Structures are given as C-alpha cells and as structure tokens.
Amino acid sequence: xxxxxxxxxxxxxxxxxxxxxxxxxxxxxxxxxxxxxxxxxxxxxxxxxxxxxxxxxxxxxxxxxxxxxxxxxxxxxxxxxxxxxxxxxxxxxxxxxxxxxxxxxxxxxxxxxxxxxxxxxxxxxxxxxxxxxxxxxxxxxxxxxxxxxxxxxxxxxxxxxxxxxxxxxxxxxxxxxxxxxxxxxxxxxxxxxxxxxxxxxxxxxxxxxxxxxxxxxxxxxxxxxxxxxxxxxxxxxxxxxxxxxxxxxxxxxxxxxxxxxxxxxxxxxxxxxxxxxxxxxxxxxxxxxxxxxxxxxxxxxxxxxxxxxxxxxxxxxxxxxxxxxxxxxxxxxxxxxxxxxxxxxxxxxxxxxxxxxxxxxxxxxxxxxxxxxxxxxxxxxxxxxxxxxxxxxxxxxxxxxx
Amino acid sequence: xxxxxxxxxxxxxxxxxxxxxxxxxxxxxxxxxxxxxxxxxxxxxxxxxxxxxxxxxxxxxxxxxxxxxxxxxxxxx
Numbered sequence: 001x002x003x004x005x006x007x008x009x010x011x012x013x014x015x016x017x018x019x020x021x022x023x024x025x026x027x028x029x030x031x032x033x034x035x036x037x038x039x040x041x042x043x044x045x046x047x048x049x050x051x052x053x054x055x056x057x058x059x060x061x062x063x064x065x066x067x068x069x070x071x072x073x074x075x076x077x078x079x080x081x082x083x084x085x086x087x088x089x090x091x092x093x094x095x096x097x098x099x100x101x102x103x104x105x106x107x108x109x110x111x112x113x114x115x116x117x118x119x120x121x122x123x124x125x126x127x128x129x130x131x132x133x134x135x136x137x138x139x140x141x142x143x144x145x146x147x148x149x150x151x152x153x154x155x156x157x158x159x160x161x162x163x164x165x166x167x168x169x170x171x172x173x174x175x176x177x178x179x180x181x182x183x184x185x186x187x188x189x190x191x192x193x194x195x196x197x198x199x200x201x202x203x204x205x206x207x208x209x210x211x212x213x214x215x216x217x218x219x220x221x222x223x224x225x226x227x228x229x230x231x232x233x234x235x236x237x238x239x240x241x242x243x244x245x246x247x248x249x250x251x252x253x254x255x256x257x258x259x260x261x262x263x264x265x266x267x268x269x270x271x272x273x274x275x276x277x278x279x280x281x282x283x284x285x286x287x288x289x290x291x292x293x294x295x296x297x298x299x300x301x302x303x304x305x306x307x308x309x310x311x312x313x314x315x316x317x318x319x320x321x322x323x324x325x326x327x328x329x330x331x332x333x334x335x336x337x338x339x340x341x342x343x344x345x346x347x348x349x350x351x352x353x354x355x356x357x358x359x360x361x362x363x364x365x366x367x368x369x370x371x372x373x374x375x376x377x378x379x380x381x382x383x384x385x386x387x388x389x390x391x392x393x394x395x396x397x398x399x400x401x402x
Numbered sequence: 403x404x405x406x407x408x409x410x411x412x413x414x415x416x417x418x419x420x421x422x423x424x425x426x427x428x429x430x431x432x433x434x435x436x437x438x439x440x441x442x443x444x445x446x447x448x449x450x451x452x453x454x455x456x457x458x459x460x461x462x463x464x465x466x467x468x469x470x471x472x473x474x475x476x477x478x479x
Contacts, residue, residue: 302438303441361418
C-alpha cells in the first residue's frame with residue numbers, strides 16, 4: 001500500500017494538489033463541504049499512518065478517543081464544578097500518553113513505545129490547551145466534532161505549527177470572502193515554493209550531503225581538548241542550518257497547505273537569525289511552540305507564584321520560571337542528557353539576558369547603542385543559538401560516550 | 403475610581419516609564435512589557451480594580467498599547 005511521510009516527495013504534493021482543487025473551487029464560490037474536507041483528511045491520514053505503519057494508525061485512533069473522552073468529560077464537568085485537583089488530574093491524564101512515549105526509550109534501551117505515533121507530541125499541546133482554556137472559562141462551547149477536526153487537521157498533524165482551538169474554530173466555521181481567499185492562495189503557493197527551496201535544496205545540501213561527512217571527520221578528530229576540533233565547529237553550523245531549513249521548510253508546507261484550505265494556521269518562523277538577543281530569538285524561532293510554553297506554562301506559573309507570594313522579588317519569580325519553562329521544553333524533546341542540557345542552557349541564557357536588559361535600561365546613557373553594537377548582538381545571539389543546537393544535536397554524546 | 407488613571411499608574415509602576423505621552427506605542431516592541439510584566443499587570447488589575455482576567459484571555463495583540471489596555475480594562479470592569 002502507498003505510504004508517505006507528510007510532504008516527503010513529489011507524489012505527495014501531486015496528490016495534495018489534486019485533492020485540494022475541488023475544495024479550493026468550493027471556497028472561491030463561498031462554500032465549504034464538511035464531507036469533502038473530512039474525506040481528504042482521512043485519505044491523507046491513511047497515507048501517513050496506514051500500510052506498513054498501521055500500528056501507528058491504531059495508536060493514533062486510540063489516543064484520539066482517549067483525548068476526546070478527557071476533554072469532553074472535562075467540558076461537561078466544568079459546566080457544574082471547578083475544582084483544582086480535578087483540573088490537575090485531567091491535565092496529567094492528558095499528557096500521560098506523551099510522557100510514556102518520551103520516557104520509554106530512556107528506560108528501555110532506546111526502544112520506542114508501542115503507543116507512540118508521528119505527531120503525538122504536537123497533539124498533546126492541543127489537548128492540554130483545550131483543557132486549560134475550558135478551566136479558565138474562555139472556551140465555553142466545546143464541540144466534539146470541532147475538537148476532532150482541530151486535532152486531526154492533516155496539514156499540521158505531524159509536527160505543527162501548534163494552532164489554538166478557538167482560533168482554528170473561527171477559521172473553520174467561516175468561509176473567507178473571495179478577495180481575501182485569493183490573497184491566501186497567493187501566499188500559500190509562495191510558502192510552499194519557498195518550502196521547496198528550504199527543504200529539498202538547502203536542507204538536503206546541509207543535512208544529507210554535508211552533515212554526515214562532517215560527523216565522520218569530527219569522530220575521527222577526537223583526542224584533543226574535550227574531543228573538540230574544527231570539524232565539530234563546522235558540524236555545529238551545518239547542523240543549525242539543516243535544522244532551520246528542514247523545519248522552516250516543513251512549516252511553510254504546513255502553513256501553505258492550511259492557507260489553501262482557508263485556514264490561517266500561524267507561522268512558525270520569523271527571521272530568527274536576526275534576533276539581537278535570546279529573548280527575541282524565542283519570539284522568532286518555532287514560534288507556536290515557544291508561545292505555547294509562554295502562555296500555558298510560563299505565564300501560568302508566574303501567575304501562581306506571584307499570587308501565592310512564593311518568592312519575594314518579581315525577578316526571582318521570573319528567573320525560576322524561565323528555568324522551569326525551558327527545562328520542561330528540554331524534557332519534551334526527549335529524556336536524554338543533551339535535550340535536558342539544551343533546555344537548561346536556554347533557561348540560563350534567558351535569565352542572563354533579562355539581567356542584562358535590566359542593567360541596560362538603568363544605564364541607558366552610558367551604554368552605546370549603534371549599528372556596530374546591533375551587528376555584534378545579532379552575531380553573538382546567532383552563535384549562542386548554534387552552540388545550543390550543537391548540544392541539542394547529540395554529537396557531543398557520540399563524541400564522548402560512543 | 404478612574405480606570406484610565408489607575409491603569410496608567412500601574413503601567414508607570416511596572417515599566418518605570420511614564421507612558422501617558424505615547425498611548426499608542428507598542429509596549430512589547432519597545433521592551434517595556436514582557437510576559438512577566440503582563441502577569442504583573444493582570445494581578446494589579448485584579449487587586450486595584452477588581453477585574454478578573456484569566457491568563458488565556460490575554461491575547462497579546464489586544465493588550466499591546468496603553469490605549470488598548472485601558473479599553474480592555476474598561477470593557478471588563
């Protein structure tokens with residue numbers, strides 16, 4: 001049976017084009033056919049999770065039923081009651097499958113969990129967010145069908161971008177008018193073509209051609225200080241370039257396809273390499289993930305800490321929460337020392353960054369601010385980020401422990 | 403109590419700047435507010451004006467200038 005990685009090869013795009021055409025004509029005439037949208041969603045989901053990967057498909061179906069039961073159950077419960085412990089239990093239950101999937105390889109010699117499937121990490125964000133907004137009372141009108149469409153929206157199911165229930169629902173329930181939709185088609189097509197350049201040319205060159213060579217050279221140059229060598233430096237930049245072009249390319253496909261379907265899925269990248277500091281970097285890199293962490297972990301924790309006066313000073317609250325926030329992000333990537341170190345690195349970087357911004361604000365007169373300092377700040381930030389990606393890449397793990 | 407004056411007072415305490423001269427400037431772009439500042443703002447609104455805003459109601463683009471924050475506070479009071 002035919003099976004594909006999402007956006008993996010030309011055939012996938014050809015099928016996508018054919019499947020989207022009737023839907024696009026429909027939207028141009030002001031109509032959305034729920035039936036047709038559901039059919040092509042199922043078609044592409046089967047392409048991704050069917051055939052030889054059918055066990056993943058089964059895992060996905062069971063997972064979805066489980067999350068529907070949780071979110072629906074909680075929405076019904078929340079209409080009558082609002083107890084803290086019930087809310088916490090619901091959130092914990094909703095991330096339980098993800099936790100099992102992430103912890104299993106760490107305790108079972110790298111063996112993958114049976115309940116895992118492509119996209120489980122990303123779907124968990126959508127489920128948790130639905131529960132949290134239900135608790136807050138901002139999401140009042142929970143609908144099982146909308147939730148299913150939101151979770152199973154095929155363009156973004158495997159790796160995001162992570163949309164929000166209420167935002168998705170608003171797009172999904174309406175049909176953009178013709179002028180707006182023509183603009184969206186134009187953007188969508190451009191995104192997909194830039195995605196081709198990123199993913200199939202640049203990421204291919206950096207990731208498939210260059211990176212394996214640099215890795216072999218780095219492994220062969222071990223023996224110096226901490227086994228570091230020039231090939232390791234080369235690998236660091238090459239890996240960073242690959243990570244960016246590969247993931248930004250995928251995200252452009254996902255956003256572009258969404259646009260063609262009349263859904264304005266939020267963008268994931270906004271020129272991250274021109275960030276003058278780490279804080280700004282996280283406003284530009286993997287945006288839907290970092291904003292999710294900001295809104296559902298960072299701000300909530302800060303709110304809780306401040307309301308209960310856990311720390312005396314607001315800066316302590318902010319710093320502790322930065323570290324927790326980024327550590328959780330590290331764990332989310334996987335339970336290995338290098339992902340967790342990567343999280344810690346960014347947590348500490350944010351703390352230092354904030355201290356510097358406060359210092360700068362106080363000494364505005366005496367600290368120069370000009371073109372040169374701006375270029376220097378961008379250069380420093382980009383290199384710090386690339387270094388953090390070297391940790392993230394796991395190459396150090398191979399250099400030191402294999 | 404005058405909501406506008408209270409909000410401006412909260413903002414000036416939080417940012418260390420008098421923002422009343424730049425009512426339509428984006429506070430996040432200028433670095434005067436961040437996530438931490440947003441939470442402090444929400445808590446202050448709660449204690450000073452009795453306005454309860456859940457964190458998930460806080461959509462940054464609706465709260466990014468002094469004028470918008472005042473409008474939000476007035477609509478929620």
